[in-house]
Amino acid sequence: MNEQLSMRVESLPNLREQVVERLRLAIATGRFKPGARLVERELCEMMGVSRTSLREALRELQADGLITAQPNRGLSVSVISRKEAEGIYQVRTVLEGLAARLFARNATDRELKALRRSIDRLEAVYADFTAESFIAAKSEFYDILLNGAGNETASAMLLRIHTRVSQLRVVSLSSAERAERSIAELREFLSALEARDEDRAWSLCIQHVENAAKAALAALN
Amino acid sequence: MNEQLSMRVESLPNLREQVVERLRLAIATGRFKPGARLVERELCEMMGVSRTSLREALRELQADGLITAQPNRGLSVSVISRKEAEGIYQVRTVLEGLAARLFARNATDRELKALRRSIDRLEAVYADFTAESFIAAKSEFYDILLNGAGNETASAMLLRIHTRVSQLRVVSLSSAERAERSIAELREFLSALEARDEDRAWSLCIQHVENAAKAALAALN
């Protein structure tokens, strides 16, 4: 968590985790479209790893709900129905609301500043938009928020949720048009955090997510 | 979800999932204690499966946070610190609050009745307590609640949370003494659901979880 003096030589995650990350990104950015079949041997060749490692990685993504298995028929990228999308945003709302409250309560001033800078970067990304850079900026923002909140269980769950939300966003293309409004909401949210106003932070956060949900769901059908 | 006419001959989950379930139960009931090392070969022999299947199962439990990996040193049952326990209960609070609200809104009368019966069974279990039967009764209760709520994402997350809560409960032995109080709370909760009073159901549910948290955390340290 706290990197201390960061004497680490190299923190290379094992092969499987690299595979997980790459697949997660491919799904989040829409390179693997919802419903696409995932054939093990193809993925092995594509990523240059053995079936052993690949399959373990797939189990992880499956546990996250990102991919779906039909017994004896293999895996495919999860298709998100309207109803599921609503459910995902409901969960995101309560978890992010919790995180907001905890951040307001627990975060250091350092973390507050980092969050502000992160919003700046997010704004910059909107100007020159790509799915990858947007996801990178967004996940930096959440890294800071969730770290500051100090609830690892919530963090882990939101990490999973966010991949699915990215997937939805790609489909609905809902981020571009909401850009300005979204940044404005985040800045207001930030001001509540800076004032250490838990309730206001909570309510602004919830509203932010619900607006995002509205935009994404509207595009869905 | 809805079993329709349930014409299925046999719904045998594949080997890996059986392994997952068995391990999950072993951890939930405290048969595998927090901190215990999990040596792959031992588990293979114990369960009569190959390393391949076992390792895939372990990945799943790892994604759930039930077991923890130290690089190159293997896996062990996650130790839950006081702080993590608090975090787990915070998450459980908001997610179960959501589920309560949704159940009050969406559940059928059938599901309401099933929930009532399930509370009866839970009460019976308290009389003749074993970790296994308690967990079985509790997970039946939640199956009904979560199904009625109709949010699969929330269901999946709470399933994970509950295993960890069981683990905590075993350690703290907090269920026995809270039995009567807990049942009373559930019955009041039920009455709110029957009245379709979302807000009251939400608030009673949250209070129930917070009481449970208090009991468990008090025993923790």
Place this chain on the structure above:
DNA sequence: ATCGTAAGTCTGTATGACAAACATACGACG
């Protein structure tokens, strides 16, 4: 007592194998 080395353990990863489930194509038969 400290250090260095050797032997053993376990993980991380790869390979090859095979039965069972499933899909596809093809041909036979009504």
Place this chain on the structure above:
DNA sequence: CGTCGTATGTTTGTCATACAGACTTACGAT
């Protein structure tokens, strides 16, 4: 012409085996 059955190929689910590298333990030398 359409239906059915069979043959063929593909893919998953599972297993056995192998081996390098990280780590642990024991032992012996200094």
